[in-house]
Amino acid sequence: MTPAVPFRELNLPSMQGNSISQDRLLARLDELATIGPIDGGGSCRLALTDADRDGRDLVVTWMRDLGLEVIVDGVGNITGTWNVGSGAPVMTGSHIDTVRTGGRYDGNFGVIAGLEVIETLMAAGLTPARPLAVGVFTNEEGARFQPDMLGSLVYVGGLPLESALDTIAIDGAVLGDELQRIGYAGSAPCPSAAPHAFVELHIEQGPRLEAEGIQIGAVTGVQGISWQEVTIAGQSNHAGTTPMSLRHDPAYIAAEIAVYLRQIAHEYGGNQVCTVGKIDLQPNLINVVPKSATLTLDVRNTDEKILREVESKIAKKIAELAEDEGVSISSRVLARFEPVEFDAQLTGLIAELAQHHNRSVMLMPSGAGHDAQMLARVCPTTMIFTPSVQGISHNPAEFTNADDLVAGTNILMDTMWALAHFDLSPQTGMN
Numbered sequence: 001m002t003p004a005v006p007f008r009e010l011n012l013p014s015m016q017g018n019s020i021s022q023d024r025l026l027a028r029l030d031e032l033a034t035i036g037p038i039d040g041g042g043s044c045r046l047a048l049t050d051a052d053r054d055g056r057d058l059v060v061t062w063m064r065d066l067g068l069e070v071i072v073d074g075v076g077n078i079t080g081t082w083n084v085g086s087g088a089p090v091m092t093g094s095h096i097d098t099v100r101t102g103g104r105y106d107g108n109f110g111v112i113a114g115l116e117v118i119e120t121l122m123a124a125g126l127t128p129a130r131p132l133a134v135g136v137f138t139n140e141e142g143a144r145f146q147p148d149m150l151g152s153l154v155y156v157g158g159l160p161l162e163s164a165l166d167t168i169a170i171d172g173a174v175l176g177d178e179l180q181r182i183g184y185a186g187s188a189p190c191p192s193a194a195p196h197a198f199v200e201l202h203i204e205q206g207p208r209l210e211a212e213g214i215q216i217g218a219v220t221g222v223q224g225i226s227w228q229e230v231t232i233a234g235q236s237n238h239a240g241t242t243p244m245s246l247r248h249d250p251a252y253i254a255a256e257i258a259v260y261l262r263q264i265a266h267e268y269g270g271n272q273v274c275t276v277g278k279i280d281l282q283p284n285l286i287n288v289v290p291k292s293a294t295l296t297l298d299v300r301n302t303d304e305k306i307l308r309e310v311e312s313k314i315a316k317k318i319a320e321l322a323e324d325e326g327v328s329i330s331s332r333v334l335a336r337f338e339p340v341e342f343d344a345q346l347t348g349l350i351a352e353l354a355q356h357h358n359r360s361v362m363l364m365p366s367g368a369g370h371d372a373q374m375l376a377r378v379c380p381t382t383m384i385f386t387p388s389v390q391g392i393s394h395n396p397a398e399f400t401n402a403d404d405l406v407a408g409t410n411i412l413m414d415t416m417w418a419l420a421h422f423d424l425s426p427q428t429g430m431n
């Protein structure tokens with residue numbers, strides 16, 4: 001895989017002795033982590049909550065302090081652009097919304113690293129031939145509103161703005177109302193103009209880099225994701241008087257579904273993962289056989305054909321369980337994205353630059369969803385991963401060593417510079 005960018009001919013910022021500032025990078029990560037703080041040093045900034053608003057306000061302040069042009073689009077995506085050079089911008093960025101038990105690096109690192117790259121280049125007096133942009137995408141996590149990557153999906157025209165604004169949160173709020181309430185119902189049009197290229201820097205959020213002793217992941221793509229909500233309706237009854245033979249117990253079926261998901265993941269092995277992350281029982285009381293159970297299924301695989309096979313086996317199993325127990329089942333799709341392949345030449349460039357920075361590197365797919373998988377629909381896109389200690393993420397204990405954060409950010413800086421100075425021929429798909 002030979003990168004299309006002969007970066008050794010380009011006087012990269014690192015070749016001129018420039019490095020990003022570790023202190024500034026860590027200080028911003030620490031400051032953002034103080035917004036929506038939770039025990040263990042992580043954050044809870046569910047999309048479009050007051051904490052998300054406060055995080056947005058802080059990032060917009062940093063952007064304005066850098067003199068970037070800040071625009072907000074109709075679904076609340078924020079873009080800070082250093083308007084230099086000419087043509088479509090080279091873009092980076094990520095998200096600052098978190099799951100309820102978020103760590104301080106997931107998403108935040110990609111946004112803050114993008115600002116750090118720009119600040120370093122400005123301080124060095126290096127002006128790129130293209131504008132550089134940093135995106136902060138709305139509701140990447142999909143924890144409050146589904147689907148995940150909703151903001152970047154609208155950004156690239158994959159979801160009409162009107163549908164996005166009508167989305168109902170798990171707490172009943174309406175997305176458009178929440179955008180208005182927090183002051184981020186922007187006027188910039190959706191979808192947005194396609195960037196020249198998009199590179200997202202993110203923690204791996206898994207154990208592979210650390211386990212293999214590798215310092216950088218050059219990401220080849222993102223696995224397919226299937227999210228659904230299953231509602232099981234049974235017969236609420238007295239826990240003490242109702243014989244087992246007469247029960248129609250939704251909690252029992254929910255548990256059987258969770259056990260089956262574990263079994264089928266083991267049966268397929270490989271990249272197959274299945275998760276029941278949320279179960280809601282009603283009336284949720286110790287001495288009442290539940291009336292209903294509502295659970296979420298998160299099923300992923302790098303192979304679309306296998307993913308479909310697993311989905312249909314799960315659907316068949318759920319129907320059999322419901323029949324045996326005499327309960328009724330309804331389900332709705334919360335998210336469904338096929339696996340995405342990133343631009344092989346850009347991923348090759350990441351691998352080359354990692355080696356140039358004396359960092360060990362391996363090509364790997366992403367187990368987690370990312371905004372990059374949406375930007376890949378409109379421009380050449382790739383990702384850079386840095387290791388997660390013990391592979392922990394979506395957990396306040398999430399941690400990445402400072403030297404890995406710095407190396408990843410320096411590689412992002414060189415990557416953005418290279419892409420701003422080397423227009424690939426049309427056949428390579430670069431615009």
Ligand code: HGY
Nearest residue numbers: 140141142148368369
């Ligand atoms: O669920 C995911 O993979 C991402 O964190 N939204």
Ligand code: MN
Nearest residue numbers: 106107140370
């Ligand atoms: Mn993320």
Ligand code: MN
Nearest residue numbers: 099106141394
């Ligand atoms: Mn996440």
